[in-house]
Amino acid sequence: ASRENQGIVSSAPSILQQVFGYERFRGQQADIVEHVIAGGDALVLMPTGGGKSLCYQVPAIARERAGLGATIVVSPLIALMHDQVGALHEAGVPAAFLNSSLSFEEAQDVERRLMRGEITLLYAAPERVTTPRFLSQLDTLRQQGRLALFAIDEAHCVSQWGHDFRPEYRALTVLHERYPGVPRIALTATADATTRADIVERLQLQEARQFVSSFDRPNIRYRLVEKKDPSAQLLRFIEQEHEGDAGIVYCQSRKRVEETAQTLCERGVDALPYHAGLDADVRQRNQDRFLRDDGVVMVATIAFGMGIDKPDVRFVAHLDMPKNIEGYYQETGRAGRDGLPAQAWMLYGLQDVVNQRRMIDESPAGEEFKQVMRGKLDALLALAEATDCRRVRLLAYFGEASQPCGNCDNCLSPPQVWDGTDAARKLLSTVYRVQQASGISFGAGHVMDILRGKRTEKVEQFGHDKLSTFGLGAQFSEPQLRSVLRQLVATGSVAVDAESFNTLRLTEGSRAVLKGERQVLLRESLSQPAGRKRRERS
Ligand code: ADP
Numbered sequence: 441a442s443r444e445n446q447g448i449v450s451s452a453p454s455i456l457q458q459v460f461g462y463e464r465f466r467g468q469q470a471d472i473v474e475h476v477i478a479g480g481d482a483l484v485l486m487p488t489g490g491g492k493s494l495c496y497q498v499p500a501i502a503r504e505r506a507g508l509g510a511t512i513v514v515s516p517l518i519a520l521m522h523d524q525v526g527a528l529h530e531a532g533v534p535a536a537f538l539n540s541s542l543s544f545e546e547a548q549d550v551e552r553r554l555m556r557g558e559i560t561l562l563y564a565a566p567e568r569v570t571t572p573r574f575l576s577q578l579d580t581l582r583q584q585g586r587l588a589l590f591a592i593d594e595a596h597c598v599s600q601w602g603h604d605f606r607p608e609y610r611a612l613t614v615l616h617e618r619y620p621g622v623p624r625i626a627l628t629a630t631a632d633a634t635t636r637a638d639i640v641e642r643l644q645l646q647e648a649r650q651f652v653s654s655f656d657r658p659n660i661r662y663r664l665v666e667k668k669d670p671s672a673q674l675l676r677f678i679e680q681e682h683e684g685d686a687g688i689v690y691c692q693s694r695k696r697v698e699e700t701a702q703t704l705c706e707r708g709v710d711a712l713p714y715h716a717g718l719d720a721d722v723r724q725r726n727q728d729r730f731l732r733d734d735g736v737v738m739v740a741t742i743a744f745g746m747g748i749d750k751p752d753v754r755f756v757a758h759l760d761m762p763k764n765i766e767g768y769y770q771e772t773g774r775a776g777r778d779g780l781p782a783q784a785w786m787l788y789g790l791q792d793v794v795n796q797r798r799m800i801d802e803s804p805a806g807e808e809f810k811q812v813m814r815g816k817l818d819a820l821l822a823l824a825e826a827t828d829c830r831r832v833r834l835l836a837y838f839g840e841a842s843q844p845c846g847n848c849d850n851c852l853s854p855p856q857v858w859d860g861t862d863a864a865r866k867l868l869s870t871v872y873r874v875q876q877a878s879g880i881s882f883g884a885g886h887v888m889d890i891l892r893g894k895r896t897e898k899v900e901q902f903g904h905d906k907l908s909t910f911g912l913g914a915q916f917s918e919p920q921l922r923s924v925l926r927q928l929v930a931t932g933s934v935a936v937d938a939e940s941f942n943t944l945r946l947t948e949g950s951r952a953v954l955k956g957e958r959q960v961l962l963r964e965s966l967s968q969p970a971g972r973k974r975r976e977r978s
């Protein structure tokens with residue numbers, strides 16, 4: 441960094457203290473802030489509650505003080521913008537927002553103030569930022585050297601693989617193309633490897649430094665429970681473990697939200713419904729009560745939660761299985777932001793999986809997209825079916841290695857398991873043999889047909905009934921083999937090629953299973969093959 445830059449960079453700690461009233465930066469904040477103040481691009485992955493806002497707010501103030509002008513913050517949610525701008529005003533920072541809640545005159549006024557240099561941070565909806573009118577104003581600022589920084593919040597919205605795709609985010613590529621010299625910081629709390637790569641590509645952040653914080657939320661206890669009688673299970677969970685606590689209960693449908701809220705109320709729980717079908721003022725009222733009063737349980741669809749910052753949410757319950765691990769992690773991340781013990785409790789059942797699959801199948805998306813979605817759904821199902829530490833699995837999904845946590849259901853009370861190693865080895869050797877025999881890869885359905893000795897048209901067409909593994913796994917049901925496969929995929933022991941019709945491919949990790957060095961354990965509740973003995977996990 442030049443000497444001039446060093447001067448600006450060194451202002452960060454005093455801005456943190458004087459403007460925000462915090463003693464010191466947390467985690468990677470200091471590094472991120474320094475990098476961005478000095479004009480570098482950054483991609484920040486930090487869990488919810490990790491402190492992403494300061495990562496661009498401090499640089500925005502520092503760069504404005506250095507005469508570099510205004511920061512434009514792209515944000516998808518009006519409520520979030522209001523909160524942030526309100527908080528900045530309280531801290532004495534000139535900030536404003538531009539979104540559809542403003543009248544034309546109000547918006548014009550904001551724009552005038554921006555052009556006069558009276559705004560340090562301008563929050564704007566993506567569709568606002570990319571209008572020709574606004575871009576021409578940015579051009580002017582840029583020509584005058586008064587465009588300090590772009591911050592792109594909730595950056596996963598740019599990716600169709602993410603759980604909250606917003607097409608308007610796609611147009612943000614223009615920022616890099618039109619203002620190559622203006623630094624950009626993109627931030628998100630959820631992005632697995634696929635989504636992350638997509639963000640980098642879509643926003644052209646190839647040169648950006650990536651700051652990946654640990655996604656672990658050690659105070660959250662993860663519990664994934666088989667669905668039997670959801671209402672009764674939920675009631676028991678709340679009455680026995682969370683009486684009087686604030687919590688969020690997520691349901692798949694509006695109808696289910698209404699019914700569940702009512703059931704809870706009848707049992708004396710202070711529950712409120714929230715979904716997109718309710719009037720805006722009812723939604724607002726319920727949300728306000730949830731934020732303001734103690735011990736309110738919000739029963740909601742996923743329409744609720746983004747940008748809600750309530751520190752003492754003691755539990756997040758999922759009555760239905762979410763779409764994927766990213767969504768699940770984002771939603772459960774709303775529990776326990778204050779660092780005190782909290783629970784993430786989810787019910788899962790086969791019907792959920794069937795419903796989710798059907799939604800994918802029936803969606804108008806392209807086949808490749810559907811394959812990716814199926815893969816993501818399977819990863820979540822594999823998590824639900826896992827017999828080992830949930831946290832290890834979750835963090836591994838986001839690319840982070842860890843040790844068993846001692847604070848999840850599987851760690852605290854190891855489940856009954858059956859040994860699926862034999863089935864796993866037979867599956868993998870079938871994958872190997874079809875590849876050898878035919879020179880191409882096949883999908884799970886075909887591999888399972890061979891193993892179970894089904895003479896389908898395809899099996900006969902390829903002569904796969906001649907393979908030595910044909911019929912070797914007749915004792916296994918298809919659901920069992922599928923669940924074995926999900927565990928193999930989740931642990932990297934076999935790969936699914938989403939770009940090629942979800943065909944199966946052996947990996948480095950396959951070897952350990954084939955050689956009998958790695959066990960594949962499954963929850964016993966999944967009906968086990970006939971004649972198998974029960975076995976406790978050692
Ligand atoms: P995120 O956007 O990552 O979910 P926020 O930026 O909203 O997180 O920050 C979460 C909370 O942590 C906020 O209340 C914020 O004021 C607080 N916070 C962030 N950074 C610090 C810090 N360095 N010291 C103390 N509190 C902080």
Ligand code: ZN
Nearest residue numbers: 829845848851
């Ligand atoms: Zn654990």
